[in-house]
Amino acid sequence: MKDVAEAAGVALKTVSRVVNGEATVAPETLDRVQQAIRTLGYRRDEGARQLRHGRSQAIALVVRDIADPFFAAIGRAVETRAEEDDLVVMIGSSHDDPAREREVALGFCARRPTGLIIAPIAKRQDYLLPDISAGLAVCAVDRPAQGIPCDAVLSDNAAGVRMAVEHLLRHGHRRIGYLGDDPAVFTARERVAAFRATMAEHGVPVDEHEVRLGAPGREFVAAALRTMFDPSDPVTALVTGNNRITAEVLRHLADAPHRPALVAFDDLELAELLRPGLTVVAQDPVAMGEAVMRLLSSRLADPAREPAEVRIPVRLIPRGSGELRPR
Numbered sequence: 001m002k003d004v005a006e007a008a009g010v011a012l013k014t015v016s017r018v019v020n021g022e023a024t025v026a027p028e029t030l031d032r033v034q035q036a037i038r039t040l041g042y043r044r045d046e047g048a049r050q051l052r053h054g055r056s057q058a059i060a061l062v063v064r065d066i067a068d069p070f071f072a073a074i075g076r077a078v079e080t081r082a083e084e085d086d087l088v089v090m091i092g093s094s095h096d097d098p099a100r101e102r103e104v105a106l107g108f109c110a111r112r113p114t115g116l117i118i119a120p121i122a123k124r125q126d127y128l129l130p131d132i133s134a135g136l137a138v139c140a141v142d143r144p145a146q147g148i149p150c151d152a153v154l155s156d157n158a159a160g161v162r163m164a165v166e167h168l169l170r171h172g173h174r175r176i177g178y179l180g181d182d183p184a185v186f187t188a189r190e191r192v193a194a195f196r197a198t199m200a201e202h203g204v205p206v207d208e209h210e211v212r213l214g215a216p217g218r219e220f221v222a223a224a225l226r227t228m229f230d231p232s233d234p235v236t237a238l239v240t241g242n243n244r245i246t247a248e249v250l251r252h253l254a255d256a257p258h259r260p261a262l263v264a265f266d267d268l269e270l271a272e273l274l275r276p277g278l279t280v281v282a283q284d285p286v287a288m289g290e291a292v293m294r295l296l297s298s299r300l301a302d303p304a305r306e307p308a309e310v311r312i313p314v315r316l317i318p319r320g321s322g323e324l325r326p327r
Contacts, residue, residue: 007036059296060108061091062101063119063141069269070243070285071119074141077289078117085297087114098122109136115296120145120186137299139292143186144309151295152309153288157187157265160281160314161194164239164263167279167316169202172326173237173261177210177228179221179249180241188213191241191265210235221248229260236326237261243268250274261324263316272319279322287312 001019005012010029017025018033025033036042059082063071079089090108094101101121105128108116115137118125125140126147132138138145140152168176178195181188192213199206212224228235238260240246246264253259264271264280271278291310298305 001042003040004033004036004042007040008032057086058088058090058111058113059115059117059293060105060111060113061089061117062094062105062108063091064094064096064121066091066093068243070266070283071142073285074289074292077286078293081290081293094119094121096121102127114300115139117141117292117296118145119143125150135303137296137303139295139299141288141292149307151299151307153291153295154309154311155187155283155288156311156314157190158194158197160265160283160316161191161239162198163314163316164265164281164322165195165198166202167263167318167322168237168239168261169204171237171261171323174204175210175233175235175326176204176237176239177235177260178212178239178241179224179228179245180211180213181245182215183213188241195239213241216242216244216248218248218251221245222252225249225252235260237263237322237324240264242266246278250278258327259321259324261322261326263322267317274319274321276320276324279316279318279320281314282317283314284312 001012001015005015008015010033014025014029015033018030059078061075061078063075066072066075075089075091082089090111090113092104092108094104098121105116105118109128109131117139119142120140124147125145128138128148132148138148138150140150142154144152144154165176176199178192180192183189183192192211195211196206209227212227214220228238238249240249240262243264243266246268249262262279264278267280267282268278271280291312295308295310
């Protein structure tokens with residue numbers, strides 16, 4: 001900064017004002033300083049800035065898998081809003097591993113971010129309590145955090161599954177199967193509970209072989225479908241609980257001579273190009289990312305306020321697979 005001040009013929013404090021975007025610098029002086037910055041290749045020392053202010057100008061984001069289109073869309077929305085506030089975003093994946101979640105989250109916390117957004121996997125997130133006590137703003141996304149005072153942004157899981165089931169019932173189905181994620185996962189529990197409740201409300205019995213929960217994977221899905229489509233008593237329709245399960249179901253049904261009706265929770269890229277097109281309950285990850293950033297700003301402005309939970313609406317998109325009639 002001293003070199004810039006000397007090259008521009010101004011005081012060191014003037015360079016500081018320019019670098020920090022203060023509006024008290026005359027236009028001609030601003031031009032001279034900016035020209036000196038470009039000529040000398042000066043960049044602000046963010047490490048020194050962090051030491052002065054106690055926190056970096058960064059937001060940390062820990063999700064299950066950044067390659068998952070759902071979490072990638074949340075990350076992009078967070079990044080867009082962060083850019084408006086002159087913040088950078090650090091992103092890491094837990095890969096559904098509680099130990100890795102803790103490692104990645106605490107690794108980010110050591111860099112003193114302004115806020116932390118986390119899609120929790122571990123049973124408890126109380127390892128974050130020291131950082132929260134030190135002023136870190138934390139918000140959970142997709143599922144609530146446990147063991148800490150924390151805001152949360154969630155999809156309306158129950159309403160989405162209700163839409164899916166009632167859509168299939170309206171098209172004449174009474175034997176409806178449900179294929180969902182591991183019941184240890186919060187969203188899996190909410191969605192399967194909504195499936196059972198909606199079927200019960202409409203007076204449709206659910207046999208246990210029609211509901212299968214487990215970690216998404218080819219073996220799990222193949223075994224579940226063999227049970228559900230037993231020729232002696234097959235289901236005529238299927239609700240899938242997340243996009244990874246849906247992708248595996250579509251692979252297994254690709255060569256099936258007769259397909260069941262299918263409604264998937266969450267959309268898939270190019271779903272409208274399938275034949276028939278895939279009927280889905282679509283979440284709104286962009287709205288979720290934007291809501292997370294609003295809650296973080298609110299938390300920073302009022303650290304003592306009570307934790308808030310925001311539910312983001314979902315919508316049913318009929319494309320053909322959910323409109324098939326029972327054979």
